[in-house]
Amino acid sequence: xxxxxxxxxxxxxxxxxxxxxxxxxxxxxxxxxxxxxxxxxxxxxxxxxxxxxxxxxxxxxxxxxxxxxxxxxxxxxxxxxxxxxxxxxxxxxxx
Numbered sequence: 001x002x003x004x005x006x007x008x009x010x011x012x013x014x015x016x017x018x019x020x021x022x023x024x025x026x027x028x029x030x031x032x033x034x035x036x037x038x039x040x041x042x043x044x045x046x047x048x049x050x051x052x053x054x055x056x057x058x059x060x061x062x063x064x065x066x067x068x069x070x071x072x073x074x075x076x077x078x079x080x081x082x083x084x085x086x087x088x089x090x091x092x093x094x095x
Contacts (some may be wrong), residue, residue, distance in 0.1 A: 001029055006039050012047065033061040 006029050013020055025036050040060060043049040048065040 007043060010043060014062045019054055019057040019061040021059040
């Protein structure tokens with residue numbers, strides 16, 4: 001599973017209000033603990049998702065009360081297809 005797919009699935013789990021336990025995520029994604037840690041850090045540090053570790057619930061969750069600083073990036077599903085036909089490229093090459 002690619003990092004993009006893991007990040008998309010992580011964000012979907014978080015958006016559903018889940019508190020995600022380490023063992024669940026390791027089994028779900030089939031990754032090493034180090035990769036899981038990097039993926040969560042990527043969401044938090046590069047995509048500005050307010051991910052926190054909840055000690056009481058022993059898992060990661062979104063902190064909906066956290067102040068957002070900067071832009072939050074969204075991972076969206078593709079909703080349209082891309083035209084890769086040869087005629088599309090021919091039209092652009094003639095300009």
